Amino acid sequence: MNTDRIYRLFPFLAWFPMSGKSVRADVMAGLSVAMILVPQGMAYATLAGLPVVYGLYASAIPAIVGSLWGSSRFLHTGPVAMLSLLSAASLAPFAVAGTEYFIQLSILLALMVGIMRLLLGVFRLGILMNFVSQPVIVGFTNAAALIIGLSLINTFFNVPKPDTGAFLTDFAGVIAQLGEAHWPTIAFGAGTLVTLIVMRRIMPRLPGVLVVVVLGTLLSALTGFENNERITHGQIQATDVRNLYQELAATRTEMGTTSEELSEANSALKEAEKAGEESPDLAVRVARLEIRESQLKRELSDLRITAHQVRLERTETADGQARFRAWHADAEGRPWRLSGFDEERIIVASGGQVVGTIPQGLPSLQLPVLDWEVIPALLPAAFVMALIGFMEATSIARALAAQRREKLNPNQELIGQGLANIVGSFFQSYSVSGSFSRSAVAARSGAQSGLFAVVSAIGVLITMLFLTPYLYHLPQAVLAAIVISAVFGLLDFRALARSWTINRADGLAGFLTFFVTLYMAPDLANGVIVGVILSSLLFLVGTVRPRSEIQGLRPDGSLAGAISNDLRPAGPHFTVLRFDASLVFMNVAHFEDAVMDAVARNPNARAVLVLGNSINRIDASGVDKVRALIGDLAAADCKLMFSGLKKPVREAMERAGLLDEIGRGNIFPNKRVALAELQQRALGTPDRVETANPALPGTRGDDNPS
Structure with a gap:
């Protein structure tokens, strides 16, 4: 077995050899992350509809496995807000949150998500994320952040949340109960938010999450909050x-x-x-x-x-x-x-809600309950969670890798995240992914390898063994504030506005994804699906009807769109057409329309010159359409010409015998030569001009700003 294959199977071998300095750095970074991981894990478990101890389970073994088999040395795997909410929403139709059956389904869903991610990584299908445009991701992230934050408002008020199955209706029902709110609970939640914001600005290196948990627990115990x-x-x-x-x-x-x-x-x-x-x-x-x-x-x-x-x-x-x-x-x-x-x-x-008794001890090794009746119904949700979790993890890992000029292997990261979920499900973990906040803390704390994640997991295991009794009085409102503080940092409406400014179609996809996700919550997966379908349709529309425009001459002799810039035609006896796409089966009909429209607009034209710089490839349908156009134009005493064809396109035409049908004298290396030749022919000089006259129109090279 060669060295490369060994490193692919066991990527953690790249950590070695380790120096004493790097080990000390990883230990310190791991302890820093552990101080955030314990309270975050408990907070995200409540968001997933699970007892807080399952957040600790998800913070231990998955963190170790994800680090050992992932490709990023800074990415920390564990419970995250997005997948926690998706998990709860996906299981809501099948069981009541917090019940034994709900817990079993949460663990089963983690196994399914893990298997899907592992298969995507093994078969190198990370390219599937290319079907999700950035505006769709931004629209979904903004909506999900709002939903996550607002779904915890009832915990802030200590009032029951309606169960209508519609997020917006439930939220309105919570707001209507503001008069019944428990003000000490609101004080704990608001105080936690203010403390986190102040510490982030004044003392960013201190673990603010740990500070608010310790302070909140002490105050709760001393004041008899529960x-x-x-x-x-x-x-x-x-x-x-x-x-x-x-x-x-x-x-x-x-x-x-x-x-x-x-x-x-x-x-x-x-x-x-x-x-x-x-x-x-x-x-x-x-x-x-x-x-x-x-x-x-x-x-x-x-x-x-x-x-x-x-x-x-x-x-x-x-x-x-x-x-x-x-x-x-x-x-x-x-x-x-x-x-x-x-x-x-x-x-x-007469008081507020606290975490209560947390079972002591390590998670036992158990086979997830395989409910074959529910598995088919959970497959769509598991697939969406696998993709969203991968998107979240790789975006974090890419950002950290770029800062340190390192290479990231997305498929290996899929394998690592998949194994983390699979192995974690055997130790009672629910679905996990890469965390931005904990990964950033690791990088900022000087982590040198994935060993830091192993250290952080050991910290969680120690907490489960010895420290859980001390967390009894931790107010639920504090955990809710921790989640709200984390997810509201994901809101970025300016990015949505920029996508609309740059491209209306992209902006439409982003905004529609945002509103559909918000409207259909808690079925968040539907928002992503709608966004992907819309962006794919818009892409197909752009492919079927790419930009094409008749070119005219500017006063300086350069080419630009004749209609959009109100320019005179390039020549009285020929027409220049720009076509900005490959010639493939999806757009050959549009290409034919563009050519015939160019002929119709200039009845005296004896040639149509197609600027081929933007034609990256041509398929069989494209060859057949060009061949048909040659005949149709010949019947009208007009010729079809090309300039600037790329080598793969010329070779495909050569293999099809199309170059001879077009006429090799009608294929030009660039538009400068083509325009010079057409001008000479218009003057009655039949000889082909190989060198352009600088005084002739279009002799500024191949730059075409239109």
Whole structure:
């Protein structure tokens, strides 16, 4: 096995040999990243609809694998905001966020994303990203950043989020509950944002994320931010409130039962279809269960919002038993609200939401649950996530590589990211990708190799083993503020405006992607798909109808567009046509129209000169069309000529015998020679002029600014 092949299989061998200085630099960079990675991982897990511990799982093994098999020595692999939101949105139709089944599907989705990225890398299909234009990427990124940030507003206010299935409607529902907001929670969230902004400007080298986590946790613990009690229905004295809570609990139970029945009915229906059996009764049952599940989701959402609006006053009986009655104007203390359910008990709270208990210990090695009924439905989402994650990771890695004049191998990066997701899924990780913020910290901290990522992962493992109990009092609002601070830095509306200024078609694709993504959220993948389709269609339109224009003479003798610049024709007895595209099957009809239009505009023309500098290739359809035009023009006593043809085009014409049909005397090396020859022929001199007269029009070389 040769050396190159060994390095392709084990790219981390390029780290060696290491010096003591480089190892120390990597250790320090790894510790710096770890201080950001732990709180970021927990924050992004909540965005993915998962318990915070799964953010730690996604920050450990995937970071090591992505570093070992990636091509960038600065790219840090782990949980990121974009894929976290995409993961949650992709799984929302199949399970309730935070449930055991939802967690299983998140891990399964990571496995699918990993396999797709690995296959794309192995088969060197990174070129697929060429189908996504930069304005589409910018439009999607702006919309996704807004959606990520605004989707956490309910955590900022500590109010329930409606579950209508439409992001904009849910957001409006959260804003409508501002009057029910928990102001201490808002204070924690706003304080975190302000601290992060100030530290980024004044002390950019300090790990601001770690600082706000430590401060937030200490303040929460010292002030008793969380204040929960688990009570029975009998402890609620207000009958209407007790009935409301009981209805909510019953609806939650029915929702779970209906979802299970729907899953079983779907499985039975698919088994019957595979066996070739018709099951109309089963199909009707599935349809009814789907309708009922949708109804229950709406009812549950409305009941949660209504229950949250109910404020309770806590009192105690003589024997110290807690009782809760409806809040009134003279009530003392802080109001209590419904926080959740714990089996048969009700959880009420007068404080805010905290992270709570985080399981200690390392993630165990487990085979992801392969739900073959759901896998086909998740394939489109997995493919979009694979491409978006690759786009995000490679853009970061390219920027860092360019700063240090290093070469990046995108296909190797795909392999590294694919393996990170695959191996990570066996250690209970959800979908991961390259992180801009952590990669930038590594580069700024002086990382010399991917060893820094291994060190950062060890820091996470130590946290999981020993430090999770100290994170119990970390407010959820602090985690939400960390995510909002990170994603709002991705907003760049000026780039969208520039794309519109540069090219209206590109700008249209970018803005449409932005609005479609925003409108169709949480189905973010649809925004990318619409943007890719639109930009591809616009590209095809440009290919089918490329720019072509009859050329005229400027006062200085140079050529430019006759119509667009209001110029006189290049000559009374010939027409010069500029065609800015290759001659291929998609545009030969447009080429024919352009040539015939040029003839029609100058009835006295005895020749049509096509400037071939922009014709990069010609296919069989192009050859046939040129051959047909030669005959059509000959019937009108007119000749077809070319100048400045590139070698591959001339060779293709030679192989097709087209040069002889055109006439070798009608093929010119450049437009200067061609114009001189046509002028001489117009004067009645049949001999071909090989050297242009400087006094003749068009003798400024091949520059054509039009």
